[in-house]
């Protein structure tokens with residue numbers, strides 16, 4: 001194949017075209033050097049139903065959602081449309097909808113749909129109706145590197161028209177079925193990666209036998225260097241008989257541990273009869289990185305000397321990194337100290353697992369110490385990872401003294417309840433039965449509705465406990481929310497340890513293939529209220545989350561039955577939590593008014609500031625003029641930089657984030673300098689839309 005391409009390339013007459021083609025092909029070859037090969041397919045497109053039909057925009061017919069057409073003229077409600085082959089047709093604007101395609105900038109906004117307030121000053125769980133690709137892009141503004149855990153249960157690509165690529169259901173006859181699924185997942189996982197905290201976070205993706213092989217390879221490609229494990233979860237122990245197959249009992253979950261993340265030990269190992277093994281060990285870890293990215297040239301900023309006092313054998317200082325070209329001899333070593341370098345066992349230069357700044361903090365806290373070392377610069381530096389630090393903070397691990405180096409001496413506390421152990425890679429618990437604790441539980445909440453294959457609430461809870469059980473303020477994202485099980489599980493974890501974890505959920509409002517057929521035969525089309533109210537977000541996600549929090553079913557009765565297992569109590573108690581329901585919208589860049597733009601991005605600012613308390617909405621005074629600034633207890637927006645002194649004086653002590661509207665970098669920098677250090681300042685362009693453009697030219 002490769003040779004054939006080279007031969008064909010030589011036959012291209014146009015030299016410039018030949019060069020361009022060669023560059024493009026070389027790029028593809030470099031990227032897909034092994035295994036996983038798939039097309040990127042046509043970019044998916046998105047409906048922009050609020051955008052006016054006018055000359056120059058691309059549209060589709062609402063009903064067929066087929067060929068893309070360019071609007072050439074609009075007069076008296078009739079549009080003249082040009083097809084890709086130059087054909088001309090007329091259509092009523094009511095029958096058309098604007099669409100955005102790959103490469104066109106689009107501008108996300110959020111509309112508030114409603115809220116539930118039962119959780120005082122806890123962060124609100126955020127539940128968004130939207131296409132997840134664009135919602136993930138919008139989250140780059142609000143949650144870049146801030147997410148502690150993503151749990152997703154994407155469509156399994158069963159061939160039974162269970163998901164849509166570019167607005168079309170994908171079925172078993174589609175020859176590109178697997179390739180389309182990979183393209184779909186690849187785009188979203190790459191976006192999601194930016195949201196995960198690179199230092200310490202976990203991604204969980206559930207899957208079954210249809211796509212687990214391809215998904216595993218995709219995850220390896222996107223999350224290079226992370227620890228990836230696959231767990232087998234028994235979701236139906238009696239087994240489901242299948243023709244010519246063994247009876248199926250399980251599905252899988254990939255756990256991707258990023259940065260320093262590791263499984264949180266729990267009271268149940270999820271496989272054996274009784275919690276087994278010793279209490280989770282307290283491990284000092286080697287600061288020397290091993291495995292991928294462990295050479296100096298992979299991470300030059302993590303190559304620096306640790307200065308050791310040869311007499312006391314303790315860390316006396318930490319040097320700074322230098323450019324890759326700098327030889328070790330160019331570092332100045334303090335008098336009397338020995339420089340210990342990140343050297344691999346073969347003597348080659350490696351790198352440390354922490355920045356100089358972080359290591360200094362570890363030394364001050366007594367969380368780093370020296371092992372063996374010699375004059376040549378070889379040696380071992382040990383440190384306590386984030387998980388042990390968290391266990392110290394929670395009291396599960398006790399500091400009983402300091403050693404001769406000033407490092408802490410730690411041991412497990414003996415009064416912290418059951419012994420904890422790391423969960424196994426095979427889970428076999430009745431609590432994970434999808435029929436009993438997924439479908440049946442959902443039926444208790446939404447007695448008048450059906451949703452295919454919700455996860456067992458307790459299976460999601462167990463997965464999240466392993467990821468964020470020791471982080472009471474974690475942010476958990478699920479962008480294939482379905483019935484909202486993930487938010488429900490987060491609320492249960494919060495109740496168990498009085499946590500303030502926040503769930504961020506995204507689901508679109510599509511209808512199933514069967515539902516679409518019956519709505520169409522009832523004379524409805526997508527976009528009409530009768531159709532939209534049957535969409536998954538409106539019909540399932542939102543009512544399920546509402547029922548779980550309020551304790552009242554979708555039909556208005558108290559929810560029957562009790563929660564089971566780790567925390568048993570009546571489901572009708574609900575949860576003391578806050579929830580904000582939002583809809584992703586797309587602003588029209590041409591005729592958007594400043595005020596409207598602000599209203600649409602206001603929820604994004606609130607989310608970025610933590611999603612706590614009320615949002616800053618309209619900022620107009622009684623005369624309809626924009627106020628110079630506005631704030632809540634948690635954040636502020638400065639519209640008129642000239643008034644920054646008053647703004648800074650009045651900003652409450654509890655505020656942590658401010659947004660400053662200015663096009664001038666120097667004005668911004670000047671104000672930031674004068675603000676207290678605890679404040680994170682974010683610049684917004686005067687034209688808000690410029691800040692939020694997404695989907696541009698990739």
Ligand SMILES: C[S@@+](CC[C@H](N)C(=O)[O-])C[C@H]1O[C@@H](n2cnc3c(N)ncnc32)[C@H](O)[C@@H]1O
Pocket residue numbers: 130131132133153154155156163164453454455456479480481482483484485486506507508510536
């Ligand atoms: C397998 S379900 C998730 C079920 C969920 N874990 C539960 O327990 O209910 C996958 C969900 O992803 C949603 N979905 C699929 N493609 C999407 C997209 N592009 N944007 C947003 N949601 C999408 C579907 O509507 C479906 O509800």
